[in-house]
Amino acid sequence: MTSTPPASVPPPVVAATATHCPYCALQCGTELVEEGGGGGGRPTIGVRPTDFPVNRGRLCQKGWTAPRLLSAGDRLLGPLVRDHRGGPSRATDWPTALDRAVAGIRAAVDRAGADSVAVLGGGGLTNEKAYLLGKFARVALGTSQIDYNGRFCMSSAAAAGNAAFGVDRGLPFPVTDLEAAEVVLLVGANPAETMPPLMARIAAADLVVVDPRRTPTAERAALHLRTRPGTDLALALGLLHVAVVDGHVDRSYVRDRTTGFDEAWRHAVAWWPERTEQVTGVPVADQRAAVRLLAAASHRYVLTGRGAEQHSTGTDTVSAVINLALALGLPGRRGSGYGCLTGQGNGQGGREHGQKADQLPGYRSIEDPSARNHVAGVWGVRPEDLPGPGRSAYELLDALGGPDGPRALLVFGTNPVVSAPRAGHVTERLAALDLLVVADFVPSETTRIADVVLPTTQWAEEDGTMTNLEGRVLRRRAAVPPPPGVRTDLEVLSALATRLGQPAGRFPTRPEVVFAELAAASAGGRADYSGIDYDRLDRGEALHWPCPRTSGAPHPGTPRLFLDRFAHPDGRARFRPVAHRPGAEPPDDGYPLYGTTGRVLAHYQSGAQTRRVPELASVEPVPYVEVHPDTAGRAGLAAGDVAHVVTRRGRVTATVRLVPHLRADTVFLPFHFPEEGRANLITNPELDPVSRMPEFKVCAVRLERAGGTTSPGPGGPGGSTGAEEVR
Numbered sequence: 001m002t003s004t005p006p007a008s009v010p011p012p013v014v015a016a017t018a019t020h021c022p023y024c025a026l027q028c029g030t031e032l033v034e035e036g037g038g039g040g041g042r043p044t045i046g047v048r049p050t051d052f053p054v055n056r057g058r059l060c061q062k063g064w065t066a067p068r069l070l071s072a073g074d075r076l077l078g079p080l081v082r083d084h085r086g087g088p089s090r091a092t093d094w095p096t097a098l099d100r101a102v103a104g105i106r107a108a109v110d111r112a113g114a115d116s117v118a119v120l121g122g123g124g125l126t127n128e129k130a131y132l133l134g135k136f137a138r139v140a141l142g143t144s145q146i147d148y149n150g151r152f153c154m155s156s157a158a159a160a161g162n163a164a165f166g167v168d169r170g171l172p173f174p175v176t177d178l179e180a181a182e183v184v185l186l187v188g189a190n191p192a193e194t195m196p197p198l199m200a201r202i203a204a205a206d207l208v209v210v211d212p213r214r215t216p217t218a219e220r221a222a223l224h225l226r227t228r229p230g231t232d233l234a235l236a237l238g239l240l241h242v243a244v245v246d247g248h249v250d251r252s253y254v255r256d257r258t259t260g261f262d263e264a265w266r267h268a269v270a271w272w273p274e275r276t277e278q279v280t281g282v283p284v285a286d287q288r289a290a291v292r293l294l295a296a297a298s299h300r301y302v303l304t305g306r307g308a309e310q311h312s313t314g315t316d317t318v319s320a321v322i323n324l325a326l327a328l329g330l331p332g333r334r335g336s337g338y339g340c341l342t343g344q345g346n347g348q349g350g351r352e353h354g355q356k357a358d359q360l361p362g363y364r365s366i367e368d369p370s371a372r373n374h375v376a377g378v379w380g381v382r383p384e385d386l387p388g389p390g391r392s393a394y395e396l397l398d399a400l401g402g403p404d405g406p407r408a409l410l411v412f413g414t415n416p417v418v419s420a421p422r423a424g425h426v427t428e429r430l431a432a433l434d435l436l437v438v439a440d441f442v443p444s445e446t447t448r449i450a451d452v453v454l455p456t457t458q459w460a461e462e463d464g465t466m467t468n469l470e471g472r473v474l475r476r477r478a479a480v481p482p483p484p485g486v487r488t489d490l491e492v493l494s495a496l497a498t499r500l501g502q503p504a505g506r507f508p509t510r511p512e513v514v515f516a517e518l519a520a521a522s523a524g525g526r527a528d529y530s531g532i533d534y535d536r537l538d539r540g541e542a543l544h545w546p547c548p549r550t551s552g553a554p555h556p557g558t559p560r561l562f563l564d565r566f567a568h569p570d571g572r573a574r575f576r577p578v579a580h581r582p583g584a585e586p587p588d589d590g591y592p593l594y595g596t597t598g599r600v601l602a603h604y605q606s607g608a609q610t611r612r613v614p615e616l617a618s619v620e621p622v623p624y625v626e627v628h629p630d631t632a633g634r635a636g637l638a639a640g641d642v643a644h645v646v647t648r649r650g651r652v653t654a655t656v657r658l659v660p661h662l663r664a665d666t667v668f669l670p671f672h673f674p675e676e677g678r679a680n681l682i683t684n685p686e687l688d689p690v691s692r693m694p695e696f697k698v699c700a701v702r703l704e705r706a707g708g709t710t711s712p713g714p715g716g717p718g719g720s721t722g723a724e725e726v727r
């Protein structure tokens with residue numbers, strides 16, 4: 001057999017590789033096929049959807065174009081270092097780059113101890129990477145200072161879900177259960193743009209959509225409740241009020257399966273419909289219609305998205321929504337339920353394996369002595385040597401380079417220069433570090449200011465597992481070899497750990513080996529993966545956690561949680577009594593409008609990936625702001641004008657897009673754009689007291705023409721819109 005076949009022999013038929021889309025939490029099933037020689041000797045890869053249950057032969061345009069990123073023209077193909085902060089960066093070899101990173105880590109530790117080194121992870125990392133990153137921080141660095149971008153994404157829903165049900169899994173049922181839904185209430189979610197194939201799963205249902213904007217999802221709704229931003233908590237209390245007063249509470253369910261209804265009701269009793277209308281802007285008739293629709297159906301679901309959650313009131317808001325779902329008797333019932341639509345590809349698994357400041361693998365608390373014992377045993381360290389909880393993501397970023405804050409930061413899988421709230425300030429904090437190390441596969445706005453850039457493999461070049469929004473563990477499979485010069489994140493972590501004096505065996509680089517260790521570390525935890533292995537996944541078993549190891553027949557996994565009991569010791573779900581409070585920054589004369597932010601179909605997150613895909617970049621090439629025509633007119637702005645959207649924290653430059661269906665008191669900015677178009681230059685980092693989630697979804701803004709300022713006072717922009725309605 002020769003290694004190079006003669007030219008006359010046709011190339012071997014390459015079998016398709018079954019894997020999943022790299023982007024969102026739906027994790028659509030795909031097959032990758034080699035389509036011949038691409039640029040630079042790299043094969044080009046074609047993608048096609050599979051009949052996987054969440055997508056059944058569909059993909060959104062991000063999924064269709066995902067392979068383009070593998071051959072991005074400016075892909076990082078070798079490490080970069082900067083000899084001094086702010087100086088030019090230069091290409092180097094791996095040993096030099098790793099030595100440089102480790103020298104900087106050691107210098108920070110020598111100066112101020114282990115907590116002077118911090119780690120920021122991401123919900124796009126595979127389970128294996130997220131697990132090894134948490135272990136690296138706690139064991140190799142010995143730091144408590146690790147958190148991840150899921151804090152900006154899922155943390156409020158997770159806190160509320162844990163409080164209500166005793167465990168938090170985005171959807172406690174398979175996505176396909178939604179196909180039988182007659183009614184779906186979507187609170188602050190826009191799946192028509194953020195998870196398009198999901199719309200086919202809920203196509204048969206009447207949708208009730210709560211969103212200040214008439215989104216493509218709201219266009220398809222039977223009922224659109226166009227709330228004032230930041231008032232979903234009041235709306236949920238109001239809907240509970242209607243449900244109780246109009247006699248729709250499922251009394252026997254509340255009696256048999258829950259506790260705390262009376263206390264929750266006491267907080268909703270004063271939210272009669274007229275008051276709710278005044279605060280939320282949702283007409284009384286629509287409140288009643290929404291509850292009636294939900295109450296009349298036998299298969300009904302309530303789902304929340306970031307619009308409800310990314311608030312300083314996010315945890316209480318989700319709790320109020322769950323209270324409504326419990327009163328109607330939905331959670332833990334076949335054909336009905338409550339769920340949160342998780343966001344990033346591994347937004348679910350990413351939060352279970354220990355990259356969150358207060359958690360150890362298996363979704364365990366880092367403060368729980370038995371969890372510490374168990375995990376320390378798996379890691380071969382002493383429990384007393386494991387650090388305690390660290391700062392939450394924004395608090396960590398805010399502390400960087402400050403008197404008690406970390407001096408060095410390692411970033412894996414997030415782009416905070418674009419995606420963190422109050423991004424101008426965060427960028428300054430990053431610049432104040434002594435050392436910034438970033439692992440990525442493309443140049444991001446954060447790699448651009450790093451001292452050491454470590455180039456990594458991408459989804460189609462690596463093996464691993466992801467856990468999708470329904471808690472199902474999925475195999476990511478390598479379809480092409482990585483370009484020479486890049487390493488996997490696992491290899492990077494292992495190389496750093498061994499340079500820091502760790503035994504190599506403690507930081508394995510084979511994903512399957514890491515998974516086996518992760519599974520052992522999770523055993524007995526809330527997210528128990530110990531019964532899952534690559535063989536079972538490769539046989540196509542649909543394994544949803546918890547899936548504990550058994551001595552007899554393998555555990556089948558748990559597609560539906562809570563059917564018999566909730567995860568609290570008494571088996572009951574808990575109503576959580578919550579009272580309304582407004583957002584942290586109400587509009588005033590100087591900043592009379594609500595500013596909110598979110599996503600568009602063509603772009604993903606900070607845009608580091610999708611802005612590099614020509615087919616996507618050309619759909620939405622520039623930052624824009626959605627404005628009601630009347631509001632624009634008052635600010636002297638017309639369609640296509642360049643505007644500044646200004647808050648107390650800074651201003652964004654964006655092109656005006658007139659949207660007649662938008663609330664006149666609200667403007668909307670997508671957050672996918674860099675530089676002066678970063679929506680996060682203006683967002684408010686006020687944190688939810690429980691989840692530490694920042695208030696991405698509402699702050700007080702004013703509009704100005706770029707280059708000239710219009711007077712914002714009474715009668716100025718927004719004069720008769722948001723400000724007065726609120727008062």
Ligand SMILES: Nc1nc2c(c(=O)[nH]1)N[C@H]1C(S)=C(S)[C@@H](COP(=O)(O)OP(=O)(O)OC[C@H]3O[C@@H](n4cnc5c(=O)[nH]c(N)nc54)[C@H](O)[C@@H]3O)O[C@H]1N2
Pocket residue numbers: 024025153187188189190191193194195210211212213215227228229230231232305306307308342343344345596597598599600601602603604605606668697698
């Ligand atoms: N195309 C695309 N898809 C994605 C992503 C992406 O970046 N691009 N990201 C993935 C990730 S990580 C996530 S977290 C999900 C997010 O998925 P979604 O939650 O669907 O996305 P968002 O656009 O952030 O917010 C949803 C809606 O909330 C509305 N909203 C704003 N303020 C409020 C409010 O106060 N109340 C209510 N009720 N609604 C409000 C916005 O108008 C927006 O339409 O999407 C995932 N899918």
Ligand SMILES: Nc1nc2c(c(=O)[nH]1)N[C@H]1C(S)=C(S)[C@@H](COP(=O)(O)OP(=O)(O)OC[C@H]3O[C@@H](n4cnc5c(=O)[nH]c(N)nc54)[C@H](O)[C@@H]3O)O[C@H]1N2
Pocket residue numbers: 122123124125126149150152153154306310343344412413414415416418419420421439440441442444456489597598599604605606607608609671679680683696
């Ligand atoms: N204003 C506003 N801000 C927001 C939001 C909002 O709605 N409004 N939403 C928030 C939410 S929900 C989220 S999830 C965050 C997301 O924001 P980010 O965390 O910034 O998300 P990404 O753009 O996905 O950044 C991931 C980076 O890591 C790289 N990357 C991807 N996979 C890997 C990997 O496996 N290994 C390595 N080493 N690198 C990888 C990508 O190339 C990219 O540069 O933004 C938050 N920020």
Ligand code: SF4
Pocket residue numbers: 021022023024025026027028055058059060061062063064194195196197
């Ligand atoms: S919906 Fe999500 S997982 Fe599916 S193709 Fe689009 S980005 Fe990928």
Ligand SMILES: [Mo]
Pocket residue numbers: 152153154343344347
């Ligand atoms: Mo997210």
